[in-house]
Structures are given as structure tokens and as C-alpha cells.
Amino acid sequence: MARRFRHGAFGVAVLAAVSAAGCTGPASDSGTGGTAKSAINVYLYQEPAGIFSPLAPSSGPDNQVMSTLDQSLLTVDPNYKLRPQLAERYDVSPDAKTFTFHLRPGLKWSDGQPFTAQDVLFSYRLLADPKSTSATAGSYAAVQGVGDFVSGKAKTISGFSAPDDTTFVIKAAKPDIGLLAQIGVAYVMPKHVLGDVPVAQVAKNAYFRGPTVTLGPYKFVEYKTNQYVHVTANPNFPSPAKIKDIYLKPMGSDVATAQLGNGGMDIASFSPADLKTVQGFDDIAVQEKAGAGFVRIALNQTKPYFKDVRVRQAFLYAVDRKTLVDKVLAGKATVQNSDFFAGNTPPGINEYGYDPQKAKALLAAAGWDPKRTVELQWVPGQRDRDATTTIVQSQLAAVGVKVKLKQVQAAQIAGTYDKKSYDMTLYGGGNYAVDSWNVNVIAACDQQYPKGGNIGWFCDKKLDEQLTKANSTADATRRKALYDQAVLEENAQADLMWLYDPMGLWAVNKRIKGFQAAGSQDSPFWNPAGWSL
Amino acid sequence: MGAYITRRLLINVLVFFLITVVIFWLVHKAPGDPVAMMVPADQLNSGSAAFIAAKRHELGLDQPLILQYWHWLVNALHGDFGYSLTNGRSVTSLLGERLGPTIELMGTGLLLSLVIAFPLGIVAALRRNTRVDYAATMVSLGSVSIPAFFMALIAIYVFTVRFPLLPSSGISDPSAPGLADSLRHLVLPALILGVANSGAYMRYVRSSMITELGADYVRTAEAKGATRRRVVVRHTLRNSLIPVLTYVAANLPQQLAGAVVIEQVFAWPGMGQLAISSVGRHDYSVIIGFALIVAVLVLISSLLADILYTLVDPRVRLG
Numbered sequence: 039m040a041r042r043f044r045h046g047a048f049g050v051a052v053l054a055a056v057s058a059a060g061c062t063g064p065a066s067d068s069g070t071g072g073t074a075k076s077a078i079n080v081y082l083y084q085e086p087a088g089i090f091s092p093l094a095p096s097s098g099p100d101n102q103v104m105s106t107l108d109q110s111l112l113t114v115d116p117n118y119k120l121r122p123q124l125a126e127r128y129d130v131s132p133d134a135k136t137f138t139f140h141l142r143p144g145l146k147w148s149d150g151q152p153f154t155a156q157d158v159l160f161s162y163r164l165l166a167d168p169k170s171t172s173a174t175a176g177s178y179a180a181v182q183g184v185g186d187f188v189s190g191k192a193k194t195i196s197g198f199s200a201p202d203d204t205t206f207v208i209k210a211a212k213p214d215i216g217l218l219a220q221i222g223v224a225y226v227m228p229k230h231v232l233g234d235v236p237v238a239q240v241a242k243n244a245y246f247r248g249p250t251v252t253l254g255p256y257k258f259v260e261y262k263t264n265q266y267v268h269v270t271a272n273p274n275f276p277s278p279a280k281i282k283d284i285y286l287k288p289m290g291s292d293v294a295t296a297q298l299g300n301g302g303m304d305i306a307s308f309s310p311a312d313l314k315t316v317q318g319f320d321d322i323a324v325q326e327k328a329g330a331g332f333v334r335i336a337l338n339q340t341k342p343y344f345k346d347v348r349v350r351q352a353f354l355y356a357v358d359r360k361t362l363v364d365k366v367l368a369g370k371a372t373v374q375n376s377d378f379f380a381g382n383t384p385p386g387i388n389e390y391g392y393d394p395q396k397a398k399a400l401l402a403a404a405g406w407d408p409k410r411t412v413e414l415q416w417v418p419g420q421r422d423r424d425a426t427t428t429i430v431q432s433q434l435a436a437v438g439v440k441v442k443l444k445q446v447q448a449a450q451i452a453g454t455y456d457k458k459s460y461d462m463t464l465y466g467g468g469n470y471a472v473d474s475w476n477v478n479v480i481a482a483c484d485q486q487y488p489k490g491g492n493i494g495w496f497c498d499k500k501l502d503e504q505l506t507k508a509n510s511t512a513d514a515t516r517r518k519a520l521y522d523q524a525v526l527e528e529n530a531q532a533d534l535m536w537l538y539d540p541m542g543l544w545a546v547n548k549r550i551k552g553f554q555a556a557g558s559q560d561s562p563f564w565n566p567a568g569w570s571l
Numbered sequence: 572m573g574a575y576i577t578r579r580l581l582i583n584v585l586v587f588f589l590i591t592v593v594i595f596w597l598v599h600k601a602p603g604d605p606v607a608m609m610v611p612a613d614q615l616n617s618g619s620a621a622f623i624a625a626k627r628h629e630l631g632l633d634q635p636l637i638l639q640y641w642h643w644l645v646n647a648l649h650g651d652f653g654y655s656l657t658n659g660r661s662v663t664s665l666l667g668e669r670l671g672p673t674i675e676l677m678g679t680g681l682l683l684s685l686v687i688a689f690p691l692g693i694v695a696a697l698r699r700n701t702r703v704d705y706a707a708t709m710v711s712l713g714s715v716s717i718p719a720f721f722m723a724l725i726a727i728y729v730f731t732v733r734f735p736l737l738p739s740s741g742i743s744d745p746s747a748p749g750l751a752d753s754l755r756h757l758v759l760p761a762l763i764l765g766v767a768n769s770g771a772y773m774r775y776v777r778s779s780m781i782t783e784l785g786a787d788y789v790r791t792a793e794a795k796g797a798t799r800r801r802v803v804v805r806h807t808l809r810n811s812l813i814p815v816l817t818y819v820a821a822n823l824p825q826q827l828a829g830a831v832v833i834e835q836v837f838a839w840p841g842m843g844q845l846a847i848s849s850v851g852r853h854d855y856s857v858i859i860g861f862a863l864i865v866a867v868l869v870l871i872s873s874l875l876a877d878i879l880y881t882l883v884d885p886r887v888r889l890g
Contacts, residue, residue, distance in 0.1 A: 077746060085848050087657045087658050087852075088657070088658040088660070089657075089658050089659065095609040095610050095614070095622075096610075096611075096614050168618065168621055168622070168625060171622065171625050171626055171629060172622070173609070173610065173618075173619075173622050174616070174618065175618045175621065175622065176616040176617040176618015176619060176621065176622070177616055177617075177618065178618075179617055179618065242659055247658065247659075247660070262745070262840065263665070263668065263669075263840060263845075264838065264840040264844050264845065264848075265741055265742065265743075265745075265838070265840050266741070266745060268745060283746075285745060287740075287741070287838070288838070289740050289741075289838040290740075290835070290836060290838065292724060292727070292836075293727060293739050293740045293836070293837070293838060296727050296728065296731055296732050296739050297731070297739055297740070299732050300731050300732055300735040300739075301735075302731075302738070302739065302740075331613060336612075447602065447603050448603070448608045448611075448851070449601075449602070449603025449604055449605060449607070449608040449852075449853040450602045450603040451607075451608070451612065452603075452604055452607030452608060452610075453602065453603065453604060453607070455612075456607075463612075465611075465612045465613065466613065467611065467612070467613030467614070468613040479615070479616050479617075480613075485616075485617065487615065488615075488619070488620040489617055489620070490615060490616055490617050490619075491612060491613065491614070491615030491616060491619075493612055493615070
């Protein structure tokens with residue numbers, strides 16, 4: 039009915055507009071949805087793809103929606119620690135090869151069906167099976183039997199088992215403590231809904247466009263494309279959500295900021311450029327959190343001039359990253375000096391402080407040709423990154439490196455990796471805080487693109503050995519000591535031109551309690567069931 | 572006239588077919604890979620290459636372009652314009668649900684722009700080279716010169732932040748839907764769209780009126796004793812409508828282009844917003860669907876302009 043009214047409104051809009059505006063109350067109703075006392079509005083920094091599926095490629099806004107709907111064996115808390123979620127507890131064998139998850143008893147899906155280890159087994163088999171077009175299937179390659187299953191030698195994956203309804207076991211092919219962080223956080227899917235769908239068809243199933251059967255604190259109501267995703271409290275959740283309805287809304291950041299001021303938006307991430315504006319809103323509290331990834335420039339080391347470590351080090355010395363953080367990001371970032379999360383790095387790493395003279399000396403020693411021009415490509419549109427490229431260009435010019443800036447579309451980037459044609463590419467993201475093993479995918483020799491995310495084609499066998507040894511060690515103290523050695527090695531090799539780790543900045547209406555900021559605008563929400571008004 | 576329209580429609584069908592070829596080719600030849608971009612650099616892992624290959628195969632993107640076009644054309648002739656690469660929804664359904672909001676916004680915006688442009692244009696022409704004319708011209712220039720998105724942001728600041736009277740985004744309030752709510756959401760985007768387009772229309776009305784006011788038949792009518800009011804209302808206004816209506820009809824695609832920007836700023840769930848997000852994601856099928864709707868709009872608006880011309884001016888004969 040409302041829709042018919044809306045389109046019928048067309049003809050009388052001009053006359054009615056003035057009176058409608060005149061009849062409108064003040065800020066209490068911004069008319070933007072979710073204005074009931076038991077509802078809140080949450081900003082999505084991008085429009086969701088609308089596929090709320092753990093099988094789909096990772097998408098920030100879709101993941102944020104899914105964090106209200108779905109649950110996983112383990113979850114990552116705001117301090118980047120793994121916490122049991124569906125699992126009550128978990129055990130790691132002394133050889134770091136077997137992970138046993140003891141599931142919480144008595145859990146139910148939102149439709150009342152019991153949740154069991156069979157749901158987990160079903161989900162993990164799907165996630166590991168490339169035939170399901172699971173975007174994360176590669177992360178499961180380290181599980182015992184996945185290789186044989188994928189190649190057709192085995193009919194099932196021996197590394198997954200559910201000995202009873204509350205136990206799920208993962209066996210790795212070799213010691214691999216980092217596997218926990220990589221696959222332990224995968225969302226579980228309902229076997230009783232999807233179990234009969236052929237594997238090749240599951241990802242396309244309509245369920246993922248409207249996942250009404252969920253395990254999390256909320257269940258899906260509707261996605262009005264481009265407008266909002268409406269989720270409502272799941273009564274079967276063990277400790278039901280205190281806020282009945284959440285409307286997650288994609289919109290421009292300027293509009294979201296405006297809505298924070300008039301009460302139309304309750305929770306929103308924002309950029310450092312808007313910090314003063316947001317701090318000026320009486321009803322809004324600001325939260326900040328160190329990010330788990332970082333912004334960097336990859337140097338294509340298939341190009342001979344980037345193979346020399348002195349060149350890579352010189353590039354770091356040439357750029358005043360501290361001032362860049364202070365000026366461009368209003369101080370809301372930390373300078374990054376390693377692939378590893380800053381909180382996990384040992385004292386004594388080289389901080390590559392701004393030193394143009396040292397940069398010049400290193401470049402001269404490496405025989406850098408001052409007539410050479412290198413291209414720096416990036417996807418424009420993010421203020422901090424746009425500004426950073428011009429600063430990098432001018433500061434490298436000051437030490438005798440000519441840089442040509444090149445804006446590219448997101449869809450073009452992969453082509454430049456395929457051809458190994460780029461010189462320098464600026465990008466950001468990743469999560470290296472939960473487990474240091476995640477660095478492996480961007481730094482290891484066997485992860486060079488297209489086999490992994492090492493898009494600089496960096497290779498250091500010594501680092502590989504250190505990383506592998508650390509990841510094979512179950513004892514946390516010993517593992518930390520081994521990773522510390524790896525950090526020092528990687529820091530000295532300057533595999534990437536590290537720039538900064540931007541903080542996640544969040545504005546929260548003071549009427550909301552229990553919200554804890556995430557490290558970036560695209561991070562899943564932490565414990566929405568704990569939010570209250 | 573009937574024969575003319577039939578002939579034009581047949582020509583339009585041929586033109587439309589050629590447009591599909593060009594659009595399909597252009598969209599697929601644009602730099603970039605929609606599947607590869609699904610896995611950003613920070614998400615790459617050892618299985619990414621296999622995933623990308625499997626997805627390309629599933630979507631048929633590993634086939635020769637001409638074969639892809641053939642499949643698309645055959646399906647399109649059966650009313651199936653493909654599926655979004657992003658979320659698997661049918662293009663027909665995606666565009667269908669956006670068409671209503673876009674027509675609502677465009678239509679209201681057009682109506683408002685004409686309501687603003689006609690009185691201003693007429694008064695400016697009648698008071699040519701007076702302060703009233705200069706003032707109207709300034710308004711018109713302002714409307715043409717100030718980008719619509721900038722006006723929109725100012726409007727949002729004024730009407731939602733400084734004086735929180737109206738919603739700043741969306742098409743309705745999910746918790747309180749209804750006619751009044753829909754109108755409140757429509758006010759700002761439609762007003763900005765209307766104001767943004769009114770300047771050009773006002774200039775057309777003014778210059779057209781001035782031309783007609785200087786015509787011989789006006790002097791004749793006045794010599795015969797007709798009042799100024801009667802001459803303007805009965806004669807010059809009607810004749811001056813001819814170029815204005817032609818311009819309005821031919822300008823419909825530009826109206827849509829304006830709506831695209833406004834939809835983006837106000838998070839209005841129309842086709843423009845869908846088109847922008849689809850271009851960003853290289854969602855081929857949706858981009859093609861949107862481009863074809865624009866192409867149809869251009870062809871129809873051109874035909875409409877010709878037909879309107881004959882209806883308003885009996886001297887014009889189509890053939």
C-alpha cells in the first residue's frame with residue numbers, strides 16, 4: 039500500500055511538499071527509519087552486495103550484516119583475541135595439528151531447530167569444497183584430506199569430523215596453529231535448510247539473499263536494496279538481543295555524518311576529516327580503535343630495481359610517515375614498520391624514521407638511476423590515500439626518485455598483477471592482529487601472486503622458515519619468541535613500503551550502551567546482542 | 572502521421588539492435604575484471620586463483636565475446652536480460668524495482684522545474700532588460716552553474732542539520748511508512764532536481780517568448796485592438812511552447828542523468844544509484860540493462876519531440 043501511495047504521490051508532490059514540510063516535527067523524527075524506541079540505525083559505508091553468505095567473497099558491509107545474524111566456532115573480540123562463540127571451549131593438541139571444539143549445548147536456530155555439530159561439519163565441508171565456489175576454499179587447503187578430496191581421490195574430507203552432536207574436530211595436515219584464526223571464524227550454515235541442495239548450486243540458493251533462519255542474535259527481515267537491511271531480534275538466541283530492530287543503512291558518508299547530528303543515525307564509522315564535526319554533536323560519543331591491517335605500497339620486486347633491499351629501505355626513509363599521519367589522518371593512525379600488527383612486534387625493530395639524506399645514500403649505493411620514472415597506482419576515492427600518494431610522490435622526488443601517479447579502477451588492479459606490470463601499488467586492509475601467521479599470505483615465497491597475496495613477489499627463505507616454525511609451535515610463549523625473530527627479519531628486509539595503520543573511528547549515540555568500536559569501518563560488529571538503549 | 576510513426580519505430584528497432592551490439596562490446600572491453608575485483612589484494616590467498624577461474628566459468632565470462640553476446644541476445648529476446656554478477660538477481664527485477672522511484676523523482680523534478688521556469692521565463696521576456704529580467708536571469712544562471720550535488724549538500728545541511736525539518740536520505744521510513752512520509756522524503760531530492768533543471772528551461776522560455784513577441788502576428792493582433800494579456804496568453808505563449816516542449820522532450824535523458832547524481836546524494840533507491848554501484852563493480856548485465864533503458868528513453872524522447880511539434884504547431888507536417 040505504501041508503495042502505491044508513494045508512486046501516486048508524484049502528481050501532488052509539489053503542493054503537498056510545502057505542507058508536509060510544515061507539518062513535520064523537529065529532529066526527533068528524521069524520517070530515516072528505525073525511529074521506534076526499540077530500533078536503531080547503523081551506517082554501512084558501502085551498499086551490501088546482498089549475498090549474506092560465508093561462501094561469497096568477503097565484502098565489508100555484507101560481513102557487518104552477517105555479524106548480527108551468524109555465529110562461528112570462534113570469534114575475534116575488539117582486542118583481536120580469539121574467543122569461543124559457538125564453541126564453549128576448544129583444545130589444541132600438543133603437536134598443533136588437532137583442534138577439538140566443544141559446542142555449547144542446547145543452541146537453536148531461529149526457526150527452533152536444534153543446532154548440532156552436523157551443522158558445523160556440513161558448513162566446513164562446503165567451505166572447503168571449490169565446487170561450491172567458496173571464495174575461501176584456499177584457506178582450507180591445510181586441512182588433512184582436503185587435497186585428496188579436491189582432486190577426487192577421496193569422497194570426503196578426513197580432517198573434519200563430528201564424533202557427537204556437541205563436538206567438532208579439525209585435523210591439519212601438518213602443525214598449523216594459525217589455522218584456527220583462518221578457518222575457526224567461518225560462519226556456520228543451517229544444514230536443515232541447505233543440506234539437500236547440490237553442492238554446485240548452494241552458493242546461488244535464495245537463502246543467502248534472505249537468511250531468515252539464523253543462529254545469531256538477530257534474524258533477517260528484509261533488504262530494501264540501497265535503502266536498508268532490517269534485522270530483528272532472534273528469540274531463540276541464548277541471551278536475546280536487548281534492541282529489537284536494527285536498520286543497517288548504506289549511504290554517503292556526508293549524509294551519514296549529517297544524520298548523526300540530527301539523531302537519524304545511531305552508530306556510524308567516519309573519517310578523520312570529519313572528527314571535529316562529529317565531536318561537535320552533543321548526543322554523540324566518539325570511539326576509536328587501532329586497526330588490524332595497514333595501508334602500504336607494494337613494490338613490484340620482479341622489476342630489477344626493486345630487488346635491492348637498499349632501495350626498499352631508502353623509500354621508507356624518504357617519506358615522513360609520522361607527519362603524514364599527523365596531518366592527513368589527524369593523528370588517528372600509527373606509523374607501520376612491519377607486516378606484523380604493531381601490538382605484536384618486539385622492541386628494537388627499525389622504525390625507518392624520516393631521513394632523506396640516508397635515503398639518498400642508500401639509493402646511491404644501490405645504483406638507482408635518477409632518470410628512471412616509476413608509476414604509483416592506486417584506486418582513488420579515499421581522502422587519506424589520495425593525499426598520501428601526492429605526499430609520497432613529492433618526498434620521493436626530493437631524494438631523486440621520479441614518481442608518476444596513476445589512478446586506476448578497482449577492477450583494473452588484478453590485471454596489473456597478472457601482467458606483473460605495475461611498479462608500485464598503494465592499497466590497504468588485511469588482518470594481521472589476530473594471528474601473526476596471517477602475514478605469511480602476503481610475505482611468503484610460496485604465496486607469490488597468483489598463488490597467494492604476496493603481490494610484491496618478495497621472497498626470503500629465512501623468513502619463511504621462521505614463520506613456519508612459529509606457526510608449528512603450540513606453546514604460546516615459545517611461538518611469540520619465534521615470531522619476534524621473524525618480525526626483525528621482515529622489518530630489515532622491508533618487503534613492503536609500510537605507511538600507516540588507520541584507526542577505526544566510530545560515532546555512537548549516547549543513548550546506546552554496550553557498543554565497542556571495531557578497528558575499521560568494514561570490520562564485523564562485536565556482540566550486537568550486548569547493545570542496549 | 573501513423574505511417575511516419577510506424578516507420579520511425581521500425582528504424583528505432585534497428586538502431587536499438589545496433590546499440591545493444593555497441594554497448595555489449597564497450598562494457599565488456601572496458602578495462603578491468605569484475606570477478607578478479609571480488610577478491611581485493613588484502614584478501615588474496617592460495618585458493619583465490621581457483622575461485623576466480625571457477626566463478627568466471629560459472630558466469631560464462633570465459634567464453635568468446637561473440638558467443639556471450641549471442642547468448643545474451645537470445646535470452647533478451649525472451650525477456651531475460653541476465654543476472655547481476657554481484658548478487659545473482661535478475662536484471663529485470665533489479666531495474667524493475669528501481670524504475671518506480673526514478674520515475675517518481677524525475678517526474679516530480681520535471682514538474683517542479685517547469686513550474687519554476689515558465690513563470691520566470693515569461694516574466695523575464697515581458698520585462699526584458701529590466702531589473703526583473705536581470706533577477707530572473709541571475710536565478711537561471713545560478714541554477715545552471717551550481718552543481719546539483721553541491722545544492723543537495725547545502726540543502727541537507729540547512730534542512731536536516733541546522734533546521735531538522737526533512738529527512739536527508741532514503742525514500743521512506745520503514746517504521747512509519749505512508750503518504751506523508753513518502754512526500755517528506757521526496758521534497759528535498761525533487762526540489763533540488765527541479766531547481767537544477769529549471770535554469771535551462773527558463774532561458775528557453777524567455778528566448779522563445781521574446782522571439783514570438785517580436786513576430787508580425789503580434790503587431791497585427793495588437794493593431795486590431797487585442798489586449799497585451801490576450802496576445803500573450805492566447806498567441807505568443809502557445810507558439811513559444813514549440814521549442815520549449817521539443818527541448819523538454821529531447822532533454823529527458825539529461826533529466827535522468829541529473830537524477831543519477833541526486834539519487835546518489837540522497838540515497839534514493841532509483842536506477843541511477845543502481846547504475847553507479849554497478850559501474851563500480853563492473854556488473855556487466857546491470858550496466859547493459861541500464862544503458863539500454865537510457866537508449867530507449869533517448870529514442871522515445873526524440874520521437875516524442877517530433878510528435879509534440881506537430882501537435883503544438885499545425886504548420887508542421889511529419890512525413
